[in-house]
Amino acid sequence: MACRTNTWLAMWVLVAVASSALSPAVALLGIPDFLELGDCAKVVLKENFDPVKYSGLWFDIESVPNQYQHTKKCVTQNYTWTGEYMNVATRGLTDEDEKVRQGAVMHVEEYDVERPDPAYMTVDAAGVPAAPYQIIETDYRTYSCVYSCLEYFGFRAEFAWVFGRTPTLPSNTITKCHKKFISMGVDPKKMFPIIQGAACPYYEKIDEMLETSERHIMKVLGPYVPTTSTTTSTTTTSTATPKTAREEVLLEDIQETVSLEEKIIKEIETKVEANQEVNRVAVEEKEGDVDYSAGYQSAASCALLGLLSLIAFTLH
Incomplete structure (x- = not known):
């Protein structure tokens, strides 16, 4: 599945090519650190993705640093599926601890794709370039692994995120996303943890936030259903609560x-x-x-x- 390009990336690529012989010029011209040689990964999207189940509150757990993303700490995303597109309400803090609120719209990508897939959306927000939002893995209830990449003339701007329904995730859950990224040729070492928890403004009402989120999850997903595994000789049903x-x-x-x-x-x-x-x-x-x-x-x-x-x- 091809990744989208835009005039924003094309401009940076032309500047990068023109100044590639002079490395100090790259810094002076403000070329983003995330711009690198190479093509975007050919990721495999989440099968049978359901945007309704994906809606609700998510916390940024890890991501590739992006100087064009204003929110740096305590980042939360609240998704609302309208039936045609996803409304996104983003909140967080800047590096200087200033509160930031931003709205965006995600719609199913139809540009230069073989067939539209709800797991492949495009984010449109004021002040930032349109960018892909590709869900490669999620259980809807706990975590989500997202990939985004723009490419032009052999250069790429590649990003990745791990989202959680809670401010923190167990390390083995984060590893699930890392393994998915690695299997698709994406280096998770480029990702860094996002500050969440007690240092964030939302923490005073975290219990209320999580209770509201849990009610929404129960509404769109239903109660948790234990998994059942069958072997050739016996059938074992999980009795976990x-x-x-x-x-x-x-x-x-x-x-x-x-x-x-x-x-x-x-x-x-x-x-x-x-x-x-x-x-x-x-x-x-x-x-x-x-x-x-x-x-x-x-x-x-x-x-x-x-x-x-x-x-x-x-x-x-």
């Missing part, structure tokens, strides 16, 4: 805490066993001394009694 996206993050924290507690308990048990062994040996040694002493006294008494009896018998 339903877990929300927020609960999965809490569950990983709990598991880490339990693991640490188990380690501490084991160390305590080892020390107790060692102390018990020391006490046992000490008791045995003490009891041995008492027994030996009693034995010696009994033998001496018997010998003395025998001697007295012999003397008495002789005198008689």
Whole structure:
């Protein structure tokens, strides 16, 4: 699937080509760091993508730095599907901690594609160039992996994001996106974590935000359904209890805490066993001394009694 180009990228490419022999000129002319040689990756989109299920609140977890994206920290995206396009409300902070609000519209890409696919949209927002938004993987309930790329004359501007329904995601969930990117020739090392959580303005009402988000997810997705796996010999049905996206993050924290507690308990048990062994040996040694002493006294008494009896018998 081809990636879209525009006059914005074409302008930068022409400047880059003209100044390629003079590297200092690249910095002076303000050519973006993300502009590089190469073609866009031929990504595989999420199959049977449903924009209704994708709607709702998402947090930026990781992304490739983009100097044209005003929001740098505490970034949230709220998607609303109208039936024809997706309204996007973005909030966050700049590097100087200034609050930013921005609106955008995402519509299904129809330019230079074999057939329209709702997993391939184009973002149109004021003050920034139109750019592709390609969903390559998502479970709708927890995470999303998104790719964007513009190319022209052998140059590309390549971006990638990991989004979460919560401000943080377990590392194994983020790794799912990284593996997807790697399999498609996209280097996840270019991505950096986005500051989220307690340092953000939204944190005072995070519980309310997540409860509202969970209600929306339940509405568009329904309750969590445990997975069922079948093998050639037996059929196993998962009995795991339903877990929300927020609960999965809490569950990983709990598991880490339990693991640490188990380690501490084991160390305590080892020390107790060692102390018990020391006490046992000490008791045995003490009891041995008492027994030996009693034995010696009994033998001496018997010998003395025998001697007295012999003397008495002789005198008689």
